[in-house]
Amino acid sequence: MLLEHLQGTGMVTAPDGTEVRAKYDVRITRDEPDTGAGTSPAVGFKHLGGRVWSENDSYFVLSHARKTMTLQMEDGRKFKFFHRDIDGSIGLTEWIG
DSSP: OEEEEEEEEEEEEOTTSOEEEEEEEEEEEEOOOOOOTTSOOOOOOEEEEEEEEOSSOTTHHHHTTTOOEEEEOTTSOEEEEEEOSTTOBEEEEEEOO
16 A cells, blocks of 8 residues: 655765765555454554666766665655665665654
């Protein structure tokens, strides 16, 4: 189940402290809980996925591959992520808030 779809331009902080403006297209989803007969309601797990890339640096994803970085989105929320592939797909490391 889709909880939020977030798109915009944010600030990425690399491990060395360098800051880069980057575009993001992120979806926050939740698994549908399996509530079998006779069981108490379960809570589904949340997932974050999508893409983070730079329009100004065509090597941004490649040069930061598998490095943990922080994205601060337009609404002020932050999370730590890494690039899964050269297309800019991300994996969540830690939700900061």
